Amino acid sequence: MPPVTRVVLAEDEVLLREGLVGLLTRFGFAVVAAVGTAPELLDAARAHRPELLVTDIRMPPEHRDDGLRAAVTLRAERPDLAVVVLSQHVQSGYAAALLDSGDGRRVGYLLKDRVADVAEFADTLRRVAAGGTAVDPDVVRHLLRRPRDPLAALSPREREVLALVAEGHSNGAIAARLHVTEAAVGKHVGNILTKLDLPPADDTNRRVLAVLAYLRAGR
Amino acid sequence: MTLDEPRHLAEALRRRRYLISAWPWRALAYAVTTVPLAGVLAVGLFVVGAPLLAVVTAAQRGRPVALPLVVVLTVVALAAVAVAPLVSAPLAVVDRWRLGLVDGRPLPGPGVRGLAARYTTGAAWREVAYAAWLGGAVPLAYGMFALLVLLDVLLLAGPWVAGGTDRIVLGWTTVDSPRAAVPYAVAALLAVPGLGYLAGLLVAAQAGVARWLLGAPSDGPALREVTRSRARLVGAYEAERRRIERDVHDGAQPRLTSLTLQLGLARLDVPEDSPAAKPLAIAHEQAKELMVTLRRIVQGIRPQQLAELGLAGAVGELAARATVPVTVRAELTRPVPELVETTAWYVVSEALGNVARHAGATRAEVRLTRPDRRLVVEVEDDGRGGADPARGTGLTGLADRVAAVDGRLLLASPPGGPTLVRVELPCRP
Numbered sequence: 001m002p003p004v005t006r007v008v009l010a011e012d013e014v015l016l017r018e019g020l021v022g023l024l025t026r027f028g029f030a031v032v033a034a035v036g037t038a039p040e041l042l043d044a045a046r047a048h049r050p051e052l053l054v055t056d057i058r059m060p061p062e063h064r065d066d067g068l069r070a071a072v073t074l075r076a077e078r079p080d081l082a083v084v085v086l087s088q089h090v091q092s093g094y095a096a097a098l099l100d101s102g103d104g105r106r107v108g109y110l111l112k113d114r115v116a117d118v119a120e121f122a123d124t125l126r127r128v129a130a131g132g133t134a135v136d137p138d139v140v141r142h143l144l145r146r147p148r149d150p151l152a153a154l155s156p157r158e159r160e161v162l163a164l165v166a167e168g169h170s171n172g173a174i175a176a177r178l179h180v181t182e183a184a185v186g187k188h189v190g191n192i193l194t195k196l197d198l199p200p201a202d203d204t205n206r207r208v209l210a211v212l213a214y215l216r217a218g219r
Numbered sequence: 220m221t222l223d224e225p226r227h228l229a230e231a232l233r234r235r236r237y238l239i240s241a242w243p244w245r246a247l248a249y250a251v252t253t254v255p256l257a258g259v260l261a262v263g264l265f266v267v268g269a270p271l272l273a274v275v276t277a278a279q280r281g282r283p284v285a286l287p288l289v290v291v292l293t294v295v296a297l298a299a300v301a302v303a304p305l306v307s308a309p310l311a312v313v314d315r316w317r318l319g320l321v322d323g324r325p326l327p328g329p330g331v332r333g334l335a336a337r338y339t340t341g342a343a344w345r346e347v348a349y350a351a352w353l354g355g356a357v358p359l360a361y362g363m364f365a366l367l368v369l370l371d372v373l374l375l376a377g378p379w380v381a382g383g384t385d386r387i388v389l390g391w392t393t394v395d396s397p398r399a400a401v402p403y404a405v406a407a408l409l410a411v412p413g414l415g416y417l418a419g420l421l422v423a424a425q426a427g428v429a430r431w432l433l434g435a436p437s438d439g440p441a442l443r444e445v446t447r448s449r450a451r452l453v454g455a456y457e458a459e460r461r462r463i464e465r466d467v468h469d470g471a472q473p474r475l476t477s478l479t480l481q482l483g484l485a486r487l488d489v490p491e492d493s494p495a496a497k498p499l500a501i502a503h504e505q506a507k508e509l510m511v512t513l514r515r516i517v518q519g520i521r522p523q524q525l526a527e528l529g530l531a532g533a534v535g536e537l538a539a540r541a542t543v544p545v546t547v548r549a550e551l552t553r554p555v556p557e558l559v560e561t562t563a564w565y566v567v568s569e570a571l572g573n574v575a576r577h578a579g580a581t582r583a584e585v586r587l588t589r590p591d592r593r594l595v596v597e598v599e600d601d602g603r604g605g606a607d608p609a610r611g612t613g614l615t616g617l618a619d620r621v622a623a624v625d626g627r628l629l630l631a632s633p634p635g636g637p638t639l640v641r642v643e644l645p646c647r648p
Contacts, residue, residue, distance in 0.1 A: 011473075013469075013473035013474070013477070015473065015474055015477040016473045016474075016476055016477040016480070018477075019476075019477045019480040019481055019484075020480070022481075022484060023480060023483075023484060026484060026487070057527075058468075058527065063469075063526075064526065064527045065527055065528075088468065088472060088514065088517075089514065089518065089524070091524060091527075091528070091536055092536070092539050093528065093532060093535060093536060093539075112472075112473075112476050112510075113476070113507065113510050113511065113514070115476060115479070115480050115483075116476070116479040116480060116482075116483050116503070116506070116507045116510065117483060117507075118480065118483035118484055118486075118487065119483075119487070
C-alpha cells in the first residue's frame with residue numbers, strides 16, 4: 001500500500017468542495033483541510049504542509065486569479081509542493097504562469113470539467129503528486145492547433161505524442177492510446193527532444209522542458 | 220480611409236491635401252453666395268445708419284441737431300428694430316441651408332414659432348445679430364480680401380503691364396520695366412496658395428459664426444441627452460450581461476460540476492450489470508455535455524478573461540487562440556473604463572475573426588495605445604485587403620458597437636492589402 005497523499009483543497013463553492021472531498025477520500029487521498037478562500041488556503045497549506053494542493057483559480061476575496069496566485073506563492077516557498085489548479089476556462093497564460101513556478105514539475109492545470117471523469121481525475125492527481133506535469137488536453141489542443149516556429153519541425157504524429165506527454169502520460173500509456181508499441185513512442189519522444197534542441201539529461205525532466213517549450217512558444 | 224473624410228471646412232483646412240480637395244471649391248461656392256446676401260444687407264444697414272451718421276457728424280462739428288433729423292432718426296431706428304426679426308428669419312433659413320456647403324454636420328434651427336416669439340425669444344434676436352454681422356462685418360472682410368486678390372493679380376500681370384509709359388506704383392516703390400516686375404510676379408505666384416488658405420480661413424470663420432448664432436442653443440441639452448442615454452443603454456446592457464455571466468459562473472456552473480462529479484462517483488458503486496448502470500451512464504454523459512455547453516454560453520456572454528486578466532491579458536488570450544500568429548503590443552499607461560474595455564475586446568475579437576475568415580493573412584498585429592482621453596485599438600494583417608463595409612455586416616456591426624460608446628472606426632483596406640482597422644474610443648473619467 002503506497003503512503004497516503006496529504007491534500008489541501010480550496011474551492012469556494014460548498015457543494016463542489018464537498019464533492020471533491022468525497023472523490024479524493026474515495027481514491028485514497030487524505031484531505032487535511034478544505035477551505036473556501038485564498039488567504040485560508042495560504043494558512044492551511046503552511047499549517048498542514050500537505051504533499052498536494054488542489055485549488056480553484058477564481059476564488060474569494062477578489063474573485064480573479066486569487067487561487068492561482070496563492071498556489072504560485074506556496075510553490076515559491078516549497079518547490080516540492082505538488083499543485084493542481086482547476087479553471088473554468090482554458091487560459092494558456094495561467095497554465096504558463098503555473099508551469100513557470102519552480103522547474104515545471106509537480107504541477108497540473110486542468111479544466112473543472114475533468115473532475116467529471118472521477119477515476120481519470122484521481123489518476124492525474126496521483127501523477128502530479130508523483131512528480132509529473134499535467135496540462136489540460138483542451139489547452140494542449142488549442143496550443144497545437146497551428147504550427148508555431150519551434151514546433152514547425154515536428155510531424156503531426158510527433159505533435160500528437162507531445163500533446164499526450166503534456167497531459168502527463170508515460171510512454172506506456174501513450175503507446176496504449178495511439179495503438180503503437182512503446183518502443184515507437186520512445187523513438188518519437190527522442191525525435192521531439194532532438195528537434196526541440198533539448199540535450200540529453202535526466203529524461204523525465206526533458207519531457208517537462210519539451211512541454212514548457214511549446215507553452216512558451218504560445219505566448 | 221473613406222470613413223475619415225473631414226466633416227466641415229475648419230477640419231478640412233488642417234489636412235495636408237486641402238488645396239487639391241473639393242473643399243476650396245465648396246468654400247468658393249459659399250463665398251460667392253455670400254456676396255449678394257451681404258451686399259443687400261449692407262445697403263439696408265447703410266440706409267438705416269445714414270441718419271445716425273448725419274447726427275453724429277453734426278454733433279462732432281458742434282452744430283445743433285435739427286429736430287426733423289432726430290425725428291427721422293427715431294422713426295428709422297424704431298422701424299429697423301421692428302422689421303429686423305422679420306427680415307432675419309428668412310435669411311436664417313437660407314443661411315442654415317447654405318452652411319451645408321462647407322459644413323456637413325446637421326444644424327437644427329431653434330424652431331421659433333409665431334410672430335410674438337420673433338420679438339421675445341433669444342434665438343430670434345440671435346438671428347438678428349447674425350443679419351447685422353453679415354451686413355456689417357462680412358462685407359468689410361470680403362473687401363479687404365478682394366483688395367489682396369487685386370494686388371496679387373496686378374503683380375502677376377506686372378511683366379506684361381509695366382514698361383513704356385505705364386508704371387506700376389506700389390506703396391513703397393515703383394515698377395517701370397517688365398524686368399523689374401518679374402520678382403514681384405514670382406512672389407505673387409507663390410502667394411496664390413496662401414490666398415487659397417486665407418480664403419478658406421475667412422469662410423471657415425464666417426461659417427463658425429453662422430453656426431454659433433444660427434444653431435439652436437435651447438435644443439442643445441436635449442440632443443446631448445439623447446446621446447447620453449444611448450451610452451447609458453449600452454452600459455445597462457453590459458451590466459446585465461455581467462450579472463447573467465456571474466450568476467451562471469458562480470451559481471449554475473459549480474453546481475453542475477458538482478452534480479456531474481456525484482454522478483461519476485455513483486457510477487463507481489453501481490455494478491455494470493445492474494439495471495441502473497446504463498441510465499446512470501447516460502445521465503453522466505449528458506451532464507458532461509451540458510457542462511461544455513454552459514461553458515460556451517458563458518464565454519459568449521462576457522469575456523471572462525477581461526475580468527480576470529484585464530484588457531491587455533484578455534487580448535493576449537484572443538491572440539493565442541487565433542489561427543494565424545498574432546503579435547500584441549499594449550501600452551496602456553492609464554486605466555481604461557470598463558465599458559470601453561469590453562468594447563475594445565469585442566473589436567479585437569471581431570477583427571481577428573475577420574482576419575481568420577476573409578483576409579488570407581499569414582500574420583497579424585494588435586496594438587493598444589492610450590493617448591489622452593482615448594483608447595486606440597489597431598488591428599493590422601498582411602492579407603489580401605479589399606475589406607468593404609458595404610459588403611457583409613461584420614464591419615458595420617462593429618462600427619455600430621463602437622458608435623454606441625461615441626467612438627469611431629476607421630478602415631484602410633486597399634485591394635492586395637494590407638488591412639488596417641483602427642478604432643478610437645473616448646475614455647471619460
